[in-house]
Amino acid sequence: MKKHNKVLILMVCTFLLCFKPTLSKQNTLTPNQFMQYHETLVSSAGMYEAGFFNFGDSQRQYFGIWYKNISPRTIVWVANRNTPVQNSTAMLKLNNQGSLVILDGSKGVIWNSNSSRTAAVKSVIVQLLDSGNLVVKDASRSFKNEDFLWESFNYPGDTFLAGMKLRSNLVTGPYRYLTSWRSSEDPADGEFSYRIDTHGFPQQVIAKGKTILYRGGSWNGYHFNGVSWQIVHRVLNYSFMLTDKEVTYQYATFNSSMITRFVLDPYGIPNRFIWSDQKQNWVAISSRAVDQCEDYAFCSINSNCNINDFPVCECLEGFMPKFQTKWKSSNWSGGCRRRTKLNCLNGDGFLKYTSMKLPDTSTSWYDKNLSLEECKTMCLKNCSCIAYANSDIRDGGSGCLLWFNNIVDMRKHPDVGQDIYIRLASSELDHKKNNEKLKLVGTLAGVIAFIIGLIVLVLATSAYRKKLGYMKMLFLSKHKKEKDVDLATIFDFSIITSATNHFSNKNKIGEGGFGPVYKGILADGQEIAVKRLSKTSGQGTEEFKNEVKLMATLQHRNLVKLFGCSIQQDEKLLIYEFMPNRSLDYFIFGTTLQSKLLDWTKRLEIIDGIARGLLYLHQDSTLRIIHRDLKTSNILLDIDMIPKISDFGLARSFMGDQAEANTNRVMGTYGYMPPEYAVHGFFSIKSDVFSFGVVVLEIISGTKNRGFCDPQHNLNLLGHAWRLWIEERSLEFIADISYDDAISSKIIRFIHVGLLCVQQKPENRPNMSSVVFMLKGENLLPKPSKPGFYAGRDTTNSIGSSSINDASISMLEAR
Known part of the structure; x- marks a missing residue:
């Protein structure tokens, strides 16, 4: 009898498994259903898909959400990001309490949505919405978004989608924010977070653990005041809500057909992507600018950072360096202190700074109802108050922001910025006014003298100017002048x-x-x-x-x-x-004596400087510029050995978000050209990244890529670096210049970054904002793949002929 019962139970179980409801074309999951590998939920319009997945050949399984019709698969949310399933027995289902759970056959429940509100609901279902939001809701009711019993949008990962809210409860918590992945194939919590800091007046920050790395600034009514949003605001509508109980930040697209996502990558760099149907790939339309002034508190307290000045750090008016000697040597860590103490009883005044990114607001005070004049009065009543500004710049400005004790992390804004008023002793303001009067008198005298001189000069040189103008006109006419x-x-x-x-x-x-x-x-x-x-x-x-x-x-x-x-x-x-110190190749490829003039500290500084110059060209200049001929001979060194990129004869500029093009006239220098450009004439910002990677490996090895051949393996310099890397012998790649253990890890990191830059496929190479961050960071880097022209000298030379002195060349037809 017992044997008969066992057979009957086995037959019933087999029947149930064979007739389990299929989920591959549904967008809901009911309590009598469960999901396993290869079964998915699909949103009603077919935009998103949810199911179990893994990376490559990995056995670790995750339950996540991705775009259904975009290849390669782009993950936007992962449920069990920190607890992957290690076998193929995983399933997703609703438990008896109405919570969404992931079960591992060997370990039981490994992830639980903990939907506490669902216990009393009888008809609970799971649905994947067209927004990409996975929700648990009461099937018997027509719920609004705010009434979902549970939703994935409340537990963001590394991706911020349209309609999702970054929400912070100011009374009870919790805080909702983005957390980077650990690496491109490990969605576990990484080191970096993108959040709204609710201390003081709320502001957007990127942090590594508890350490702030970057501040987007506080909300000014249109956007965060430290961010350049000129491109993004054309296609997106941002909203920010601040009440006594909650802070909420979200965005929506003006065009419902637009597919866009905001991602905090494993290096802590935020990027905004839009899907291009024409190009069939993701196009980056914005990324955080990476310059020195973006580093949090780079110039320390009571200072202003201006990336267009040299030096970039200056004390605020009425302040002086706390440590004068260190300040002159570009060590700004001590910040600035007042030259004259404030005298609260006898009255102080304010100096207006325009077009600024407002300072750190984490210790600020605010009132959304005060006018600017009332804000000034409020600040004067508090002897610790040192600055004030409007909290909202719309309609002429409103609201009040007050700062106390010290100003931290203020900079000249890259676009528009706003006004801030810094408190100074009355004697400092009088001194400034007197100086301005003297300057005005001197300026007037200079103007008068200039006018007199100009009249004389015009009369004396009119014939010469006519001749010069005629020559210029003749030249431009001859060569089809462009307006x-x-x-x-x-x-x-x-x-x-x-x-x-x-x-x-x-x-x-x-x-x-x-x-x-x-x-x-x-x-x-x-x-x-x-x-x-x-x-x-x-x-x-x-x-x-x-x-x-x-x-x-x-x-x-x-x-x-x-x-x-x-x-x-x-x-x-x-x-x-x-440039008194000539070009970089003179030192790294010169004699042993010349080579040793560049120690490792200086070599790494030069690499960092080249990277920042390229980042400016690709992202921060008015036009997006691709150099197309970056090489060591085009890197010049000034008197302080600061690298400067030169020779822009082959450069191409682009407007808006264009970042790539094709040409039938391949121009550049062999050994520095990426394969897609040398062979097919296709170039992009990733072409410069490849050239930069070659330069990095040349600087570290002291050897030219072109002309080098590893006799044992017939590899060029890139292939040689790659072979030593995968064999964990990268120290053998380093030039014969003495170094200590403290810097060896940095050198290895720079080799790693160089190999990432010279990968065969352009899409695998990092952009320059990521490169700058990787060079200075300490976080884990992704594994590089094989470099372009991996086979060595023979493969490189087969592309076409070139001169032996690395001169820039051109071919009339791309192959």
Whole structure:
């Protein structure tokens, strides 16, 4: 009888499993259903899909949500991100209490939604919505979004979707925020978080653990006041709600057909992506700017950071460095202190700063109902109050923000910014007013003298100017002048001839693919570098105009400054600031003595500087610029060995979110070209990333990529670095320059980043904002894949011919 019962039970179980309701085309899950691997829920419009998945050949299984029709699969939410299932027996179901649970056959419940509100509800279902929100709700009622019994949107991972709310309960908690993945194939909680800090006036921050790395600033009525949102606001509508009980932040798309996501990547970098049907990939339309002023409290207290100034840190008016000697050596950690103490009883005043990112508001006080004048009065009544500003800039401004004791993390805003009023002793304000009066008198006197001199100069040089104007008109007419080309300052050819001693060989300091470069000294003592374009060079009129147009608008400490140009008949000259330490290749490929002039600290600083210069070109300049010819000979070093990127003759600029193009005229230097450009003519910002990776590996190894061949394995420099990396012998790749254990780990990290940059596929390479962060960070990096042109010298050389001196070349047709 017992044997008969066992057989009967087995038959019933088999029947139930065979006829278990299928889920592959449904968007709901009921209490009598469960899900296993290969079974999914699909939202009603087919936008999102939910189910179990794994990464590659990994045995670890996760339950998550992804875009159904986008390849490769893009995960937007993971339930058991910290507790993966280790076998194929996992299932998802609703338990008797109405909570969503993941069961592991060997361990029982490994994840529970803990839907406490569902215990009394009889007809509970799980549904995947078209917003990507997985919800538990009462099937018998028509619920609004706020009435769901449980929803995945309340437990965000690394992705912020339209309609999702980052919500913080100011009374009881909890805080909802984004947390980065540990790596690209490990969704476990990473080190970084994107959150709304609710201490003081709420502000957006990115933190590593409890340490703030970056502040987006406080909400000013339109957006967070420290963020540039010019592009994003064209397509997205952001909303921020602050009450006595709650802070809520969310966004929506103006176009319902737009697919967009905001992701905090494993390196702590936030990125906004939009799906392009035309390109069939994700296009990044915004990423946090990465410059020194974005580092939290980079200039310490009571200072202002301005990335367009040098040095970037300056004490606020009325303040002085706390440690003068350290400040002069660019150590700003001590910050600034008041020159004159405040006198609360006898009255102080305020100095207005415009176009600013407001300081840290975590210890601020605010009142949304006060006017700016009432805010000023409130600040004057409190002797510890040192600054005030509007909390909302809409409709002329409203609300009051007060700061106390010290100003922390204020900078010049990259776009618009807002006004802030800094408190100063009355004597400091009087001193400033007197200085301004003196400056005004001096300015008026100077203006009068200038007008008189100008009249004389105009009369004396009118004939010369007519001649020069005629020459310029003749040149532009001959070469089909473009309306938007700005030729910057035009020097008279005779002045440059005199400055270079008639282009004497003694003044010649180098020669590239487009002609020789000479040192010159102008009449006022200014040293210059003059590039004299060869009549037979590859850089023709278009490249010449392109370089002038681009260089005249670029301003960054890691880019060479263009002073102007000179034109006379077939002569075309470009005049730059003079770099006394020549180009980088002189040191890293030179003699042993020259090579040892660059120690490891300086080499790593140079790599970091090149990365920041490229980041400016790709992201922070007015136009998005792809250099297309980055190499060690185009990296010049100033008197302090600060690297500056030069030679923009091949550069291409783009407007808006365009970041890639094709060409039938492949130009650049073999050994630095990525495979997709050298073979197919396709270039993008990732082309420069590849070139940067080559430069990194050359700097660290002291060896040129082109011309190097590992005789044992027939590998070029990239392949050699890759082989040593996978064999965990990267220390053998390092140039023969002494180093200690303290810096060896940094060198290995830079090799790792270099290998990530030279990966075969462009989509696998990081962008420059991630590169800058990876170079300075300490978090885990993803594993690199094989580099481009991995097979070595023979494969590289098979692409086409080139000169042996690494001169820039061109091919008329891409292959």
